[in-house]
Each structure stands twice: as structure tokens, then as C-alpha cells.
Amino acid sequence: MRLNPVLESLGTYPFVRLDDAKAAAVARGIELIDFGIGEPREETPEFIRRALVEAIEPVSTYPKAVGLPVLREAVAAWIGRRYGVTVDPDTQVLPTLGSKEVIFSMSEVVDGAVGVTSPGYPVAARSALFAGREVVEFPLDAASGFLPDLDAVGADVWARLGVLWLNYPNNPTGAVAPPAFLERAAALAREHDFLLACDEAYSELWFRGDAPASGLQVGDLTNVVVLNTLSKRSSMPGYRSGFVAGDARLIAALKQYRPNVGVAPQEPIQLAAVAAWNDEAHVVEVRDRYRRKRDLLWPALQDAGFRDAGGPATFFLWLETPGGEDAEACAVRLLEHGIVCAPGSFFGPGGAGHVRFALAPTPEACAAAAHRLKG
Incomplete structure (x- = not known):
């Protein structure tokens, strides 16, 4: 073997x-x-657990890769309340098994080198290696507020890049990204035609200051997607429930890819997720x-x-x-x-x-x- x-x-x-x-x-x-x-x-809050139990049906069928419309609508509504941004639940939102599976699979969906921050969550770089992609490291340090120096990147690197992964609020450093930085990264993604993928799993947890900004707030979502999850926000890591939202072309590509690997979230989990996204208390x-x-x-x-x-x-x-x-x-x-x-x-x-x-x-x-x- x-x-x-x-x-x-x-x-x-x-x-x-x-x-x-x-x-x-x-x-x-x-x-x-x-x-x-x-x-x-x-x-996990009791009302979410109750929603899960109530969603279990006597007959279990295969879930659809596109997710339940009611969950896509709940996510779109949460994005609207949280960020003041309108996304189409049918073309710009896709339920996922948390964030990790999307991070791993993106190297197979998007062509080109994979940009990752260092230090950073290791899954994006590892997925790039499995897909045979080049890994490009973007260093972070305290002097820059743990933001990569986008202006120090050469045109040759941008030309090779297929996807740039940003993670703010950042694991492991806890740093946040200001809106101007995210807007600059999105502009570069459109200019050089790579995907800006923002992993925002910790968006709802902060110790001080204002609520963190999101990649969804950059205005033009062309070549931009954001991932989020209920694992941290709602204490639901075992449920494996999240979403990816943004550029409709990338969402369509994921809808085409995902039935091949069988990562559609189970429908009772999706219905429990609806309850979680609909509550802020x-x-x-x-x-x-x-x-x-x-x-x-x-x-x-x-x-x-x-x-x-x-x-x-x-x-x-x-x-x-x-x-x-x-x-x-x-x-x-x-x-x-x-x-x-x-x-x-x-x-x-x-x-x-x-x-x-x-x-x-x-x-x-x-x-x-x-x-x-x-x-």
C-alpha cells in the first residue's frame, strides 16, 4: 500500500x-x-438543545448540500442585524460543517497558491499541501498589530495567489483587523483576481473595545467570502455548524464541489442552528x-x-x-x-x-x- x-x-x-x-x-x-x-x-444553551430534539424526524433522509432555506435565511438575517449588510440567502450563503472542512477544501476549489499568516491556524497550509498547492506565508508580529504587511508583497506573489486566508479576530494572537485593512485586502483580491477568505470564527468574543469588523463590510463582495461558526458564539463545537457567505461565484463553486465529498450538515443540526442564529441574549x-x-x-x-x-x-x-x-x-x-x-x-x-x-x-x-x- x-x-x-x-x-x-x-x-x-x-x-x-x-x-x-x-x-x-x-x-x-x-x-x-x-x-x-x-x-x-x-x-450549549437549553433552547438550542431543545430545538435539536424537536427537529429529529422518524424518517431520516440525506441532507442537501445547499442547506435548508430556513437556515440560509436565518444566517442572512443575522448578517444583516450584526453588520448591516444584505446578502442573498439563495446565492450568497451556504451552511457548512463548522469552518474547518471549508478551510480544508478551499485549496481544491480555488486554483493557485495559498496565502496563510504565521503564526496562524495550521489547517489552511496543510490543506494546500494535500492539494499540491504552493504555500505563501504572510508574517505577523506585534509591531504591526498582527496584521500582514500587504504593501510589502510583490506583484509576482499576488499573481500566483489563488486564495489569501485572513483570520480576525485572530487565532492565536487575539488581534482584530480594522475596516480599512479589510477593504485594502479586498481591493487587492479584485485587482489580482484571487479569493480573500476571512475566517471569523471568533467574531462574537471580545474582552474590550468595539465589536470586531467583518470582511462582509467591505462593500463589494466580489472575490470575498467570510466563514463563521456557532462553535464559539453559541458553545456548540460538537454540532459542527457554520456558514460561508459572500461572492456568489465562489458559493456556486462550493455547491458544485460539496456533493462529491458528502459534507452537507444534518438537517436536525441545521434547525438547531436556526434557533442559535436567531438569538443574541x-x-x-x-x-x-x-x-x-x-x-x-x-x-x-x-x-x-x-x-x-x-x-x-x-x-x-x-x-x-x-x-x-x-x-x-x-x-x-x-x-x-x-x-x-x-x-x-x-x-x-x-x-x-x-x-x-x-x-x-x-x-x-x-x-x-x-x-x-x-x-
Whole structure:
């Protein structure tokens, strides 16, 4: 049997390595408080769970790749309320299995090199390799507010590019992108005919300041799409429910592609998603809870020598390690105290000297972690 050589070249997915280290620590009797994986562990609101149960039918049929009209309409209505933007639910909105599957498949739908930020979410770059695409890294650093320098990119790079992935609010840094930056990126996408794909999974979580801007607000959505998900906003990671919206030509291409790979969301999940997109009260509660957890943990991290190096959004803390300590060594040291974090190196070379804390544990666990840090 001959396996795809890309599998061997990639090695083990970074967070699988983290799982192995956690298992070894547990085997040594260490009780863990896990800030490593960015997986919400909040209770899914009861009204969403009830909507799911009520949607289950005695006869189950295959879901359509285009999604239910009622869900596309709910997403379009949410976009209108949140951003003041009108999108056509029939031609500009497509329900998805969260965001990851769309990020991975985009390299097969759009031709050309794949632009990714570093540090950044690793799936876009990995999908490019599986599709045989060139990966072009756009470095991020604190001096630029963790925004790539678009003016430093040569015309030859823009000419090769098929898709540029931006992720704001940003994982892992928590940075947000101002509207002018998004408008500039969209203008470049139209000028050089590449796709600007904005992963906005953390759009509803921020600690301070105004609500983050969206790629949907750039005006002309030609060559622009935005992805979003209910995983963080509504504490629904296990539901795998999100959407992609924007350029009608790209949405049509995805509708053509997706029946080939069988990624249509299950209809009961779609109907539960309708309930989630139609309600904002629970989102305010989720946002307040993450702020509370940050307030419990951050003073102890600061006293332990960490420095806040990130932005005001997401549910991540992006921190410089004490005294420039190696990121993986720092994570191993904290693991011995039962505190799990993700080394910044997991997110690319730009993450060196940093760690990421995901505020997934309960407030009580955050308080306990703060006590361990002080000890």
C-alpha cells in the first residue's frame, strides 16, 4: 500500500502531540487544568438543545448540500442585524460543517497558491499541501498589530495567489483587523483576481473595545467570502455548524464541489442552528463568562512573568514567555504543575517565544490555575 507522502512530510498534528504529553502527565498522577485546546466547554444553551430534539424526524433522509432555506435565511438575517449588510440567502450563503472542512477544501476549489499568516491556524497550509498547492506565508508580529504587511508583497506573489486566508479576530494572537485593512485586502483580491477568505470564527468574543469588523463590510463582495461558526458564539463545537457567505461565484463553486465529498450538515443540526442564529441574549452571556475567566487568570500569569502580547478579542491569551523561555520548554514546565497551554511554535515560526492559553476551563478551574501559578 502506498500512502500519500504529504502525510509523512507533515508529521504528527501539533495538538495530537499535546494530547500525548497530557496523557503522560495524567499517568504520572498530575491533575490537569487544560488551557491547551481551543474547544469551548460551556453548556450549549437549553433552547438550542431543545430545538435539536424537536427537529429529529422518524424518517431520516440525506441532507442537501445547499442547506435548508430556513437556515440560509436565518444566517442572512443575522448578517444583516450584526453588520448591516444584505446578502442573498439563495446565492450568497451556504451552511457548512463548522469552518474547518471549508478551510480544508478551499485549496481544491480555488486554483493557485495559498496565502496563510504565521503564526496562524495550521489547517489552511496543510490543506494546500494535500492539494499540491504552493504555500505563501504572510508574517505577523506585534509591531504591526498582527496584521500582514500587504504593501510589502510583490506583484509576482499576488499573481500566483489563488486564495489569501485572513483570520480576525485572530487565532492565536487575539488581534482584530480594522475596516480599512479589510477593504485594502479586498481591493487587492479584485485587482489580482484571487479569493480573500476571512475566517471569523471568533467574531462574537471580545474582552474590550468595539465589536470586531467583518470582511462582509467591505462593500463589494466580489472575490470575498467570510466563514463563521456557532462553535464559539453559541458553545456548540460538537454540532459542527457554520456558514460561508459572500461572492456568489465562489458559493456556486462550493455547491458544485460539496456533493462529491458528502459534507452537507444534518438537517436536525441545521434547525438547531436556526434557533442559535436567531438569538443574541445567550451570546452576551457567553462573552461575559469569558471575560470573567480572563479576569481570574490574567493577574496570576502576569505575576508569573508572562507578558500580554496579543489583542482584545477571541477567548485566547497570547503571551510572551517569561524571560524569552523556549515555548515548548515553558509548556512542559507548566504541565508539571498541572497547567496545560499550547506552545506558540504550534502555530508556525512566528509563534516562537509565546504560549497560548484558551479560556476553555470553568471559572472555578481558572481560579484554581491562578492559585497554582502563585504557588
